[in-house]
Amino acid sequence: MDSLLCDELLQEIFHRLPPPSSAAVSLVSKRWLHLLRSSTTALSVHFPPPYNSAAITSFSTFLTNHPFLSSLSIAGGGDDPLLLSVAYSCPNLRHLRYLTSPVSPFSLYSLSTCCVHLSSIAITISRPLSFHWLNFFNSLKSLSLYFANPSAEISNHEVNEMKGTLIDVELNLESLSLCGIMPGDYGISYLWRNCKNVNKLQLKSCESLGDYSSFSCFIKLLSNLQILELRTCRSVVDLVLLKLAENCVSLHSLLVYDGGSREGLLQFINRSECNLRKLDFRLPLDLDNTHLIALSENLNFRGLVSLRLQSCCVVAGEGLKAIATALANGLEELALINCDVVEREPGLLTTLGQNLKGLRKLDLSYNDMLLDKELMSMLVSCNLLRELRLRGCCKLSNAAVGSIVRSCKWLQSVDITYCCGIKLEGVECLVLNTPMLKQVEVEESKLSEAARKWAMSKFMEVVS
Template identity: 75%
Template structure:
């Protein structure tokens, strides 16, 4: 039988098999192993500690058996990243996406990589201070760059390369930076030369660079569409105020763990952006004044997605104002670990009646959410397609029955760690839902009945 199948047909079969089958395929014969490797386009590898030079040395040989590799992800922690880059340079000419979580890499290895892997469009790496980005223009196809800045700033960093060559025409569209601190002179190079950024992520950043960086940063976002600020309390005031003044293209904003009540209020009151997606995790920095400002600013009337997490100071007043103002536009609502859901009876009922176009609802981690509150909301959610109730431990099969009865268009359900929803509740979902294609639940609640039905109805059960 093996001799009757040509290489192309075998490779097509390999592509259609689930990922866990790959290990078994390579054991069938040398031919199958060779064909599997030559048809593999994506690899994710992990080098467990301790550091083993022999393993890294043989890595280049291993990669050479995968000539069509386009995506490579390598993690470990205590090995040098330079040998990985050099191995990829010599063995992966078709590489387009590289994710390397290791010790910092050097400029030399990055130059080598840019020469050999000319199609690279996405890179995630660690780099160390002193910062220099002289290697960056060498990647002509690069669209997405993620950098983790490591080792502390010391007196020896005073000679940081400033890369004073500007206007080099970088074509980056997505930029993610983690760990910027005051005195990082090299960062100004990015603000000056990245003119086409559409998505910016800043994580654990205390600063935007040296004293001149902020002025360059304010000219940086002509086409910015998505902004994420995670644990960036030190720079949030300046960024939000300038954003409200200068940016009109932004359509998605995420702020986690580090806010400023006043600057956020100023942004919500005066923003000129037609923001479509707003995602906030600000336990002690978000209150009703912000939600009311959001509901009153006409620029937010086309808001499609509102996600709130752990917002302790928000009450029903603010959420009801959102429901009244955005009932004709809001398609996604997340109230994750927001005790207002449990604290104010009838709130969910009102939101369900106001938000007629709701497609996605996430009420996860609301431990005290009761069946009657959820049921009263779902009665009005006739267009709901995705429902997440993870760790809502008070819910029971009553909620499941209401979900199936009221939400006829439901396609995805997450009831993981819902203690009151047992095996019979999961069976009820799979048996009675006509459009559901994905159910997330603990493995212990997946019965043989569910397995059989899931296969026959093409439902993905995720444990």
């Protein structure tokens, strides 16, 4: 049988197998092992110590056996020799995630020489900050940097970069993600001066923006910024949002997690001229009704299609109802994750459902006191749902499942993990009676034999 299958057909079969089957495929024969490696384009590797020369050589040999590898993620440890082995062994690499140990400029120069097609890099670098190695990555479009080794003093090199005495070269980056900027990181101004084509900006755990004047110029020159994500950046979030409101009209997606101020956020909402399409907030004490009402009144936000709120403890029904009324014809995704307003105000979900009949995605996860009757009263009006997430809603029972089956004929994906009240019979009813269902997330212990067989016959993905 093995000899009847050509290499191309075997490789196509390998591509269609679920990941756990790969280990078994490699044991069939040397031919299958060779074909599997030749058809592998993405790998995620955990590389534990020791990092001696023998281990590095063995790892290089392993990589060389995957000649068409284009995406590689390495975790676990290592330093420059490990990165150099990647550079010399993977000439076709396009995406690299290497967040083990800080890497040196020398190893990055080698990487740029050997892997000329690299378009995406995620790495850790040490202070003092220097970025001139970026000039050698001609194909780079996406850059994610994590900063290590806090420095108490500003180096002369960083002072020179801040003053702009070093040669600038405009970078072609479209996506920029920075994690851990601290006061005194003036070298970051090199990025602010030379990244003028960025359309996606992510800041994580940043206590500063380095040189604030360079950042202000950076925002003013960004005509194409479309996506902004601010995670745990309380000390800088107000400044970023203010500059954004003053200078950027192209933004369509904004995420703010774990940090901000009520006044700063309100100023952004009132003054922004962005035609936002997506809003994602995880602001336990910083987001309230005032912000939601302001959102509903700003005509620039009438094109909003996705609103996600997580752990927003002081939001009340009045603000959500104002949003639902203003966006009745357009909102396609609503998430109220761990928002106790769902439990505090009976009838709120009914009102939201009656107004937002065009919803395609609904996420009510981790509202552990959500009752069957509240969910059912909303689903009666939401007949177009494609995706429903109810993870961690402990009070829901099989009665809620019956409502899902009756009301959500177009449902394709559902998550009912950690819903203690939904039993094996309810899961079986959902799997067997939802005609468009393609994915179910649920505990394996709640899958009956009939549900398993039906899911397999319909090529339904079951995530346990």
